[in-house]
Amino acid sequence: MLAVIYILSTCIIGAYCDCPYGFTAHGDSCYLIVGLNSTWIEAKKYCDVMGGDLAVVESSEEEIYLVNLLKQIDATGRIFPENYWLDGTDVVKEGEFRWMGKNGNSIPISGYTNWAPGQPDNAAVHENCLEIRYSFNILWNDLDCNTRQNFICEASNEWNGDTIIG
Numbered sequence: 001m002l003a004v005i006y007i008l009s010t011c012i013i014g015a016y017c018d019c020p021y022g023f024t025a026h027g028d029s030c031y032l033i034v035g036l037n038s039t040w041i042e043a044k045k046y047c048d049v050m051g052g053d054l055a056v057v058e059s060s061e062e063e064i065y066l067v068n069l070l071k072q073i074d075a076t077g078r079i080f081p082e083n084y085w086l087d088g089t090d091v092v093k094e095g096e097f098r099w100m101g102k103n104g105n106s107i108p109i110s111g112y113t114n115w116a117p118g119q120p121d122n123a124a125v126h127e128n129c130l131e132i133r134y135s136f137n138i139l140w141n142d143l144d145c146n147t148r149q150n151f152i153c154e155a156s157n158e159w160n161g162d163t164i165i166g
């Protein structure tokens with residue numbers, strides 16, 4: 001609990017609390033909804049370049065926030081209401097979905113999930129990447145990783161620009 005208070009207080013003070021350029025802060029994280037038609041791995045690289053990673057949705061609170069964000073963007077018409085890659089995949093071992101993270105630090109998707117009814121179904125035996133799918137009532141689905149679509153990046157709100165080289 002002390003650690004949580006510390007993180008919150010540093011954010012309130014603002015000393016080490018910031019989002020990468022273009023991201024929106026919410027709780028401990030920052031988010032960027034990206035309307036580029038990208039494969040899952042292209043999306044993951046894009047998020048990395050922007051200072052984050054593909055989004056890891058760990059709670060209903062986080063998902064409700066994101067879905068509201070998607071609906072707001074939908075209302076602007078700036079991004080066609082398509083589908084959005086998240087960080088999950090079972091490409092390494094079929095049926096074992098993991099949040100891939102970075103540097104080999106993947107973890108099994110356990111606890112909170114929000115799969116659409118009947119998903120993941122590994123349709124046509126090659127659906128290995130996790131998306132939020134509009135036509136499935138904005139719930140999770142596994143899809144062919146090579147499909148080009150929108151995606152959601154997430155970064156820590158303690159991000160700073162110290163890693164900029166040159």
Ligand SMILES: [Ca+2]
Nearest residue numbers: 056057058154
């Ligand atoms: Ca998250």
Ligand SMILES: [Ca+2]
Nearest residue numbers: 090122127128
């Ligand atoms: Ca699969």
Ligand SMILES: [Ca+2]
Nearest residue numbers: 121122127142
């Ligand atoms: Ca599927």
